[in-house]
Structure formats: C-alpha cells, structure tokens
Amino acid sequence: MAPFTMTISALLESKLRSATASFGPVEARVQAANDARFGDYQTNIAMVLAKQQKANPRQVAQQIIDQLDVADMCAPLEIAGAGFINFRLKPEWLAKHFTGFLSDARLGVPQPEHARTLVIDFSSPNVAKPMHVGHIRSTFLGDALSRIAEFVGHKVIRDNHIGDWGTQFGMILLGWKTELNKEALAADALLEMERIYKLISARCKADPATLQAAQQELVKLQSGDEENLQLWHEMIRLSQAQFDAVYARLGVRFDVTLGESFYNPQLKDVVVQLRDRGIARESEGAWCVFSDQVGKPENDPFLIKDKDGWRDNPAMVQKSDGASNYTTTDLATLEYRLKTWSPTEIVYVTDGRQQLHFRQLFAIFGRWHSELAATVRLAHVWFGAVLGDDGKPFKTRSGDTVKLVDLLDEAEERAYALVTEKNPEASEADRREIARVVGLGAVKYADLLPNRQSDYVFSWEKMLSFQGNTAPYLQNAYVRIRAIFRKAGEAFEVGNTAVELVEPAELSLAKKLLQFGEVLPFVLEDYRPNLLANYLFELATIYHGFYEFCPVLKSEGATRTSRLALCDATARVLKQGLGLLGIEAPERM
C-alpha cells in the first residue's frame, strides 16, 4: 500500500497516469465528485484525450478503464455522461485506509515534493495611526496563509512592512511640538498621535504657513535632525507597543518587522541603478520608468489607452524634489528579501486598489534584476473592501473609521451576552474566555469565508447569529465531540483502531476527513483560505448528520470504538483546520 500521506486523489492519479501512458503525456487530474450520484471521485481525462486525438470520449474512457488497476480500491468503474470516469471507493478499502489516518499527526496532509520558501508581507499598519478595520483582511488573510503554508511543510517568513516613513511625519512632528496632550498620549498614544495629525493636516489645507512649517519638520527629519529623529523613534516605539498588543490578542506573529525606513539607505542607489541602466528616465523633474515597448500594449502596465491611442503611464521612482516614493522602497524591499531569504515566492497581501502598482513593481523588478526575478514567484494577493450595511466602506455611525480594538471589544461583548444567555450557569471567568474565543473567531471567520476578491458586508448579526456557516457553528461541532469524550469518561487511545464503515453517515464522514489533505495544497495554489473554510463547514455539517444518525456512546463493542475513532479524527481536523484560520476551538461553550 502507498504511504498514507498520499491522498486518495493522488493515489488514483498515479494509477491513472500509468493507464494513460500509451496516449502520450496528459495531466491526470482526479477530483472529489461534486455529487454523490457520481461516486466519490471523478476524472474528465478521457474527454481531454478524446479532444486531443479527435476520438470518441466514451471509447477512450473504456480503453483507459481496461488499463486501470484499481480493483482493490474501487467498485467496477463506470463511464458516465459525455465520458466521465467515476470512482466508487469500496467501504472495506476505505476502512482499512482510514485506520492509517487515525494515527497520522499530519492528518493526511502530504509532504510537498518541493518545499517552498514564502515571504508573506501582510498587515502593514502605519506608525502613529491606530489600526482599523482596513487592516483586518490583510492581517487575517496573511496570518491564515502563513499558518497553512507552514503546516503543509513550506518555510514561511512573515514580514510586517510597517509604514514608518513618509510625508505625514512632517505634520505629526509639528503637531507633537505644538499641540501634544501628554496625558492623552500616556492614555492612548496612537489615538493622540492621530488626533494631532488630523488637526495639523486640516490646518495645512487652509493655511500655507502651517503647510510650510510641516514640510520643514519633514526636511529636518529626512536630513537627520537629532530632535526630530528622536521624536520619530519615540513614535515608532509607542506605535509598535500597541501593534504588539493587538497582535497578541489576535494570535498573530511576525518573523520580521522591517519598516519602510529600513530601506532608506538603499533608495538613492536603486534610482541610480535604474537610471544608469536606462530603465528610468527624467520626466518633468521626476525620475520615472516607462514602457520598454516589449510585449503587447494591452498587457503593458506602463501604457494606457486614450482617444489618440496608447500613451505613457509611467511609474515614478523619484519625485522632482529628490525624495523617493513607495515604488522605490518596494523595489529595495524586494531586492533585500531575495538576497536575504532566497524565497521561491513573495506574497503581498494588500487591497485590490494597488493592483496597478504591483504590476508595475514586478515589471520594473524584472527589468532591473532579470536573473533574480526568474527565481521567484511574485504574487499580489489582493482583497476587496469591507462594507457597511449601506454598501459603502464600513464606518462608524458618525462616519469615522472603525478602530480595530473597538471592533474586537464589541465582538467579545456581543459574544459574552450570547454566551451568558445560552449558558448562564457557567462561571464569569469561563464565560469571558468563551466570549473571547467565540467573538474573535466570528470576526475572523466572517472575513475569511468570502472569496478574498469580493467585497463583503460586515454584519454583527450575521457573524454572531451563531447559526449557519459561522465560526461558532464549527466551534460547536468541536464542543459536541469533546462532550462525548467527557461523558465517556474513559481514556480513548486511537492506536490502530479497526474502523467499521457501514452506515452512510459513517462513510461520508470518513471520506470527508480524508479530503483534508487534498484541500490545503489547493488553498495555497491561489492563496484562498475560503476554500478551507468551506471544507470545514462541509465537514461539520456531515459530522452533525453522523451525530444525529449514529449514536456513539449507546453503541457497543467494535461499533462504539469505531465511532469514537471517527469522532476523535473529526475533532482533530476541526481543531487543526480552525487553527490554520487563526481560530481557537473551545472545550465548552
């Protein structure tokens, strides 16, 4: 028998490869059937081959079946529809196979053939500004992708590219010197820094003298003025302390936090290199990268079409005042990451509005470091907006951005009220802890469930309704399983438990559990944790069906042991799967 950590689809694919060898090279893909009437797994390979060879798909399917040796695993194969081959797993084979799953620490997730190294750039809050609702998707997505990649067996570097440099610091410095409230700073540093920033920013718009004063503070900072540098360091320290508190609360960690300022020493050199190599040229006093005229104009990020045809859409790498901007910083960052970690992949988790920027960035980098660029997959993993009930960006009633800590507080408060209502006899401390896990989980799950590219409507009622496809539903499935083991009283050792798969609900559950290992690599292909969320919801639903129809503690002998084993496996997959989404699974709720 193949090593356990080969998924069933991979097992069938390898057999299919040998069965189709005589047809020439073709990608053998077997996927879980989307409808139980079509068996457990299906492949459309016969139709692919038939198209290539202009043959009859059903005849090709028959020829493949004649070569396919799966009699031990599957019931006799059927050809269905236009030429699908359907696989139905034999319950005896499944039961035997499932026994291996029970003692597998990796829960059936195969070791990757080639371990990748991913730098994942996510969260990226700004110094001197409180984290807000705009940071949740990047933070949750980046964290989930990091956890998943790591669990699958890849190496991950979590990099928080904080915004610690830029023109806003002129205003904040001016405000710090003239308007700072020390008590307010001590109470909530980010709130106070934001207040003085907004104050000066508004004043700058109305008053040229203030604007000039702010610009002078910025020039002093950039030229190394000691006082301003010291204040700036203080702002970073205060901000980082609050970021750390939020991340600790969220269970998010980073391997490195290298802000934009870290790359300042490289910026001049980046521009010089781009200039010397003819990649950037001067335009209206600024230095910009233009199209290299290679490739189709419609795929060229440096061209844009207007009524007179294609015109330039350059990327600026140095402003006319001599300062660099974010494209330059991102180029320096990219170079640093490649030279430091030699990643196979760099993933940027930001909102969709930055698509053009990243297309230009990747294109510039390819021209600047073509040999290095060829070694790495650069991915802009973008996401849509979080909207309010009105379909507009999510704001407070008064129109302000929603602070992340306020959002988390409210989630826990609402969860606390619900837990108290549902479970009034639990102690205050227990209810608080459950509310924390459930409230946080609800927010994270609601964010990770939709396709990342869609905008989604933020709704407390929905995520905390505790019905349907929500974190609490999944957590509850876990809790119910744990209750069974508490009630059983005896210690349950999985070992090499022989499993009986007789009832339809038992079979469905075992099959679904075995698919955990098929889902995770797929999630990483397109960086879509929502596929894991969907899988977990389906698993929990199937478990609930099993729970209704297959009594565990009331059954006896081998059936009881077998069902306990199914429960144990489900609990482990649920806990692990939720954990990969950054969500905890409570013992009671």
Next chain:
RNA sequence: GCGCUCGUAGCUCAAUUGGAUAGAGCGUCGGCCUCCGAAGCCGAAGGUUGUGGGUUCGACCCCCGCCGGGCGCACCA
C-alpha cells in the same frame, strides 16, 4: 475617456479555475428534543448566473458588444 474588477435565489455569499441537473446560510413554510450539547438535524418553496452574440461534446467561468456598480489613472502609500 482608459484600465482593473464585480454583477449568481428576496438578502449575504459559494461554485474544486472549461465539467454532469449552479450550491450554502439568513429569511419564509412544514416536521424532529423521555435519546451523546436543539448554537443541531430532516424536508419544501425560491434561478433564463445583468444583457445580446460567439467559441465546443460541454460555459457562471474563455472571446466580442452593450447595461449597471466599485476602484484606479505620476510627485500619498
């Protein structure tokens, strides 16, 4: 104006990247607690996938044209 992106059940979203009769949740209607936690389960109703063409064995998915929304278009990031 140009580009990106989205348009799927009353509402909120999926759809294994071109596969079979498009699925969930909420809401609506009808069932199930002397039975391991009912935060659950079972069932019903609900669709010309914005629209008109095209490509092929097969299209929510790819191509072309419209309609509508969001975002972006060099000195913010």
